[in-house]
Every structure is written in C-alpha cells, then in structure tokens.
Amino acid sequence: MDQDQQSQLERLRIVLEVARRNGNQLFIDNIEKEISALESGACSPIVEEYLTDEERRG
Incomplete structure (x- = not known):
C-alpha cells in the first residue's frame, strides 16, 4: 500500500x-x-458504481 492509500485509509477510519x-x-x-x-x-x-470510465481516469 502506498502513502496515498495509507492516508486515505486513515481518513476513512476517522x-x-x-x-x-x-x-x-x-x-x-x-x-x-x-x-x-x-x-x-x-x-x-x-x-x-458512480463514475464512468472517463471520470475514473481523471
């Protein structure tokens, strides 16, 4: 898990x-x-569920 994913995980737990x-x-x-x-x-x-392929790619 990279640093961004770890940060996201910590925020989600809060x-x-x-x-x-x-x-x-x-x-x-x-x-x-x-x-x-x-x-x-x-x-x-x-x-x-909610984003199209184009939206997921940014």
Whole structure:
C-alpha cells in the first residue's frame, strides 16, 4: 500500500468512527466497503458504481 492509500485509509477510519457515533448505518456500511476494498487492493466500490470510465481516469 502506498502513502496515498495509507492516508486515505486513515481518513476513512476517522470518518467511520464519526458515522458510528452518529448512528448513520448507510454511511457506516459504505465506509466499511471502502476500507475493505482499499485494504485488499481492489477498486473503490463507490468509484466503480458512480463514475464512468472517463471520470475514473481523471
């Protein structure tokens, strides 16, 4: 995992804690999916679902 991915993972874990405190289950589920994907080296489920190929390439 490179430094950018590690930073993203750390930020997601902070956001997950906030979502848990606020009881937002949908947000919790989505963040957990993002964390799992990042940890396994897979593409972001949110990016895969909501962005076109062109948007993903930047």
